[in-house]
Amino acid sequence: MLAHITYLSEEAFQRKFGRNLQNKLSLTYGFKTDFQVESYLKHQGQTFVDRFDANSYLYITRAMDYFDLPSQKKGGLKNIYKNTPVKFCVISFTSDWIYPTKYSKEIVDSLNAVRANVSFVEIQTDKGHDAFLLDEKEFNETVKGFLKATANKIGF
């Protein structure tokens, strides 16, 4: 449930649920589900528990803790990308608070520092971290344009 909150944004929660009550007309002042948002999060939490083994989360989070790209090369992040032939497109979403724009720009700066070919787009949306899974027009068009131009370049 807690993790699920971070996939969405404050605006999205506000828009979807606000303080709406779940199948009732007034508050019960107990520990049962009063608010729609509670019911939604409980349902999402249950779905996760049913779908995934909790141990897999232990492994994934540990792997993330150990992942340290800048330490792989002397000189840090920018030297990772040195002489790369890859064409990059970095995309961030305004309401994503797991991967905020600030960090995407850090990647862009280090790519510029080694003269890599990079595009950077920030998409205005209130759909949070989940936006990349959803039908986000601006995002779709960006990916489409980037892939098309890249395919053209390599004669695909």
Next chain:
Amino acid sequence: MNRLDFEIIKNVIKENSRILDIGCENGELLKFLNKGKKIDGRGLEISQKNVNICVKHGLSVVQGDADKDLISYPSKSFDFVILSQTLQATHSPETVLNELVRISKYAIVSFPNFGSWLTRLMLLINGVMPQSKSLPHTWYTTPNIHLCTIKDFKKLCNKNSIKIEQSFYLNKNGKKIINPIINFFNNFFSTSGLFVLKK
């Protein structure tokens, strides 16, 4: 106006060169250059909305600010950097100018000439801040916070030991001024100037 500006820039730029267009807006110049020449073009643009348009059209553009972000490029990263009609809108034109010649072999800079006879006349006769086709804003809405004349610009280049390799003087229709006498008095007659700089 821009179209002719573009044509001059296209003629200055050499085949197979690496280019950065600073303040590339919706990528019009990059697309124009891509058409006739084989270039590796990049863009830097402050408005996210414009950046998104560029990337949708397959251009390599990042969101950024000429005043702050040129520092992340290593020296001589580009064969040409272009700053078209933007210098006057930067917070620190002198720093930007030095960054331009640092990160490129050649910097192409164009700007509206505040010293043109029309501007001088408007200020002299009307006594208000001049507005024209190349300076369309009111004094309180203009992004052009550092307007200068062609003479001012040359002085600044000189102060920073920046060499002017080529100069183009444009009239109010954006056409190159050919008449040698008018060309000589460029600071009085031209509406804007375009310079190729080197350091």
